Amino acid sequence: MKLHTRTWGDGDRTALLIHGMMADHRTWRRVAPALADRGYRVIAVDLRGHGASGRGEYSPRLFADDVVETLPTGADLALGHSLGGLTLSLAVDRLKPKRAVFSDPAWYLASAEGFGPEVFARFKALASKERVREMNPRWDEVDVEIELETLAAWDDATASSLAELSTSDLLPAAPVVPSLVQIADPSFLISPERATLLRQRGFEVRPVPGAGHTIHRDDFEAFMASLEGWI
Template sequence: MQLHTETWGDGERLAVLIHGIMADHRTWRRVGPALADRGYRVIAVDLRGHGASGRGEYSPALFADDVVETLPTGADLAIGHSLGGLTLALAVERLKPKRAVFSDPAWHLATLPGTDFDAETFARFKQADRKRIRTLNPRWEEADVDIELATLALWDEATALAVAPLIDRDLLPTAPVVPSLVQLADPSFLISPQRAALLRERGFEVRSVAGAGHTIHRDDFDGFMASLEGWI
């Protein structure tokens, strides 16, 4: 499936951005222009079931296939957040970017003790109102709360069913395909300290953004950009 894309800048270097579940290219509203200011042409996708892209069947493999079909190969930089990090990991061998950044990637969706998390519960987040989004993300700018409400309205919650088979599965890559940074929230509910250590052993660079929540680039934009130094 050819995906809807948004582009910033016209630099000689190319960066590609892949958002997480429930979001779309607008989650990168500050990251895209910031990379463009550093000399990149930046392309952000809307994954299938999100934003202005088409709907259909959903699975991590299909998300990855769409990204490969839509984006140029050989980008200087590829960044994937959460589900976008999983998607990038499944596509990276075909996309062949020079460097990859996995921002709090969905490589281990653990059932939290005392919770009844399932795909249906996740899908119901589509009905979240401004108060709930603000409560869950106290550090977000108001513009990001507005965008979250807008993207939820467009999001096909059936994509949550694609996540269900991944719960409690360990999806950590065995080795980086290209030079790779794993950027973590603090704490990360997806990558434990033990798994972070394992990723380092496997050849990934791992950095945490102190105090940042899961959507690091919205929770602490300056910290997000600072943690990319040497990679962008």
């Protein structure tokens, strides 16, 4: 499936951005312009079932197939958050970016107690400005508004694609290209033991102290600082 995309900048380098569950390209409202200012042409997708992209069947591998069909190969940088990190890891051997960044990636959910596909649908049903603000006290008000807009544009049936992650561990065996894993601190997806395993497998791992799962919206400055040397 060809995905809806948004582009910022016209630099000589290319960066690809892949959002997480319930979001779309609007989640990168600060990251994309910052990368454009550094000389990148930045392309962000809306995954299937999100934003302005089409609907259909949902699985991690279908998400990956879509980004491969939509995005250019050989980009200088590819960055995926949460579901986007999982998607990138399943597509990286075909996208062939020079560097990859996985931001608190969703490779396994069995260790995240009480966290499953039904949680997302329930969150959408109960979402309000006050609830989103309460759950994300560090977000700018514009990010609260964007969260509500992207929730309204999101097909909650996509959450069924996460069921596989409750029984299957998709932690990569090795990086396909030089790869950074950013992790929230604490992270409910990447435990200290799994962070150690990732380092042993050849990934660079950088915690972002105090940041929640959506690092780029919780602490934008720290998010960008943790990318130094990779962008």
